[in-house]
Amino acid sequence: MISTNEIKIDRDKGDFHYETNYAFDAGIGLNEEVVKYISEVKNEDEWILDFRLKALSTFLRKPLPTHWGSKDLESIDFDVIRYYLSKGQKPSRSWDEVPDDVKNTFDRLGIPEQERKFLAGVEAQFDSEAAYSRMKKSLEEKGVLFVGPNEGLKDHPDIFKKWFGKVIPSSDNKFSALNSAVFSGGSFIYVPPGLKLEQPLQAYFRINAENFGQFERTLIIADEGSEITYMEGCTAPKFETATLHSAVVELVALKGSKIQYITVQNWSNNVFNLVTKRALAEEDAEVRWIDCNIGSRLTMKYPGVILKGRRARGEVLSIALANDGQHQDTGAKMVHAASETTSNVISKSISIGKGRSTYRGLIQMPGHLNHCRNNTECDALLINNNSHTDTYPAITVKGDHNSVQHEASVSKVSAEQIFYLKQRGLSESEAMSMCVNGFVNDLIREFPMEYSVELKRLIELEMEGSVG
């Protein structure tokens, strides 16, 4: 077992804060001026500003989705949030050039170290803009693009403009509209045909300022027959006031390509994490969302795959852990739009203390398609008496050539299991921790090695002191 000391250091890994002076600040609140300021600072083309302004009016028009979502959304005050804060426009290519305060932050989070060890490229975003971005030279030479949205749209419009805002239109929901209006930072990635990236690319998102909203935008295009694994991690210090993170992530998997997108979300308990993630899978392409939600106050995130080409495959594997004061509202969407497409959703949630976890699913199979299959499993584990779990799938199947199966169960760790482990010398909390790890183990194995070790540790931490 891991000793208590080690655990204590780790728990507060993300909970620190350095005073920072920002060179660019769009002020507090949201209006047209703020949007224009962001666009001007970034020196954007006219069409992007139009896109932003149009999205702003959509955002202002759309109601909050409280008729099905959590009422907690109403406690977000859009007028006290700062929408753009940055030290500069261009990310550094070497850690030495990164300003000290920012560098210290990422050093403490272990990013440069991880980069040396096992990553093909890293981008580190500090509030609104990337502070550091670098990719292995060999990949650059092969034509892989790993840039920010500004650079992507300006320098490579032929590649990115075609897909930008197409998988998730800005009017998709209130928060995708908000992101489209004020987006800044994020990764635009292009992998050329046939190229298989052996090592993952990583982005690390850090919120440093109080009352801040982070709105990064990610667009990954995997050209025919290519393969890519992308990982993102998120942390923020614990502030008293609410912080907003609202990203839009679009994936485009062209014919025969594979995209694997891994998220380990460990925001502090004051962050509203309202993210729209969707992928488009063409013929024979495969998209996997691997999603782990441990932090945040309220997460609403339903990664989806539109299976547009024949034999495309979509998968969502998700783990959610909801502790006191947290609501993990996660799920998956699978829209079958071509024959012989298959999808698989496995969701495991754990509710501890007064935590609440919710699964929402959407499966659609129109009648003109043949041989589409979906499998959905959602399992929930409740640890304490006042924890709460919900499951709300929605399945639509038309025609007589498709099949869907959905299963969900709710259970708790049985007294016998705990007794058995205690008898063998484990303490009650160690025993509980082991049972919980066992519950998610088959999913954790799907994560890359480095992450699965980290995840197991994180789950142990969250479990500590929760029983008894």
Next chain:
Amino acid sequence: MKTALAPSSGTSKSFLGANEFFSSFSDKKSWEPEWLSSHRKTNWNLYQSLSGTKSKDDRWRFSPRSRFSYSKVSRLSSSSSHLSFKAVDESGVLVSSIEEVTRDQPDYLMNFQELKGPELGAQESFLLACAFAENGFHIRVGRNVRHTEPIVIDHTSPRSDEVAFHRNLIVMEPNSELILIERISSGNHDESGFLTNLTNVKVGNGAKLHRILIQNLDLNSTFHNLENFEIQRNSCLRNVSIQLGSAQARIETKGNLLETGANFENYALTLGKKDQLIDTRTMQHHLASNGRSDLVCKNALLDDSKIVFSGLIKVDERASFSDALQTNRNLLMSSDCEADSLPGLEILANEVKCSHGATSSRVDDKELFYFLSRGIHKSESEKLIALGFLDEIIQKINLADQIEIVRGLISGSFPKN
């Protein structure tokens, strides 16, 4: 006996909301006790305040609500002509009509005012049934009475263009037992109006109710069926619902497991054909510990039919050691049918065993091949496969003669060779 025609006040608004209509209706009911007329008035006012609110309602997700609209009919039919049963008043069992009970003992049904509907979305139907129900049946089974002979109630649909409201109350006193068969049908093809049926059931401590509902309305009629079951300590309610007819049916069934040891079984089957829409909403609400609930909903779909199944298992914080199951199986037998499943769980207690499963699939090619290779025609094979698929529910009827009737009705729904 028909109530006077009242012109509808707007294009989409129902005549039931018109002031003149309600006052002329109330005038005819002047013999009713004071509490009942004020009960009608209260609910009618609530109905008035309801219309006009057109916000998105998740309880109607996937359901084209306009198909159930009361603006499609223009007259209220007298419900007494749409209900028939054998009245009983002996050895602790009372089977009577609501109208008769109210005439004989004006205050006997006063608790009508406190009864709730299933509250799963069809609030409009609930309020209208409270305001306009002219009849319905009332059954009371006395303490320790075991009535082994099934009681049969027949509801029939009004004529097309008309609506009828039935309001029923079943009270099972402690340790009583009863088997109830409700048949809902159209007398002839012309009887294809709206039938709205609101039923409240109270199952007392240790009592057992086995209720079978067989709906085989004309394929042009509309059926709203609202059921709210209150299940007490160690009592058991088994509800078997067979939905075969109507153009569109909205079925709302809620079982409240109010006290420890309550047992709620809800088994439903639907055979969808033509352009039928069967919209089933259920809730298994565990309010006390050691409750057990089981729901199985099986649907076979032909032609252009559509089924919506929405089921929620809700386990309250104090309802520990609850055991709740929910299964939805859809058999899709044509290229134009549609099945929407919304199985839901809301769990607030931790010592529970809850699960749900939903599958939608087609006829297994191997099964079909087996039949065909033995010289059985394709349509006959499909009929047999559907009958086999639905048999799990049919068996729950547990009465040999009724099982045969239901099998016959299902077989008859398939095209002849």
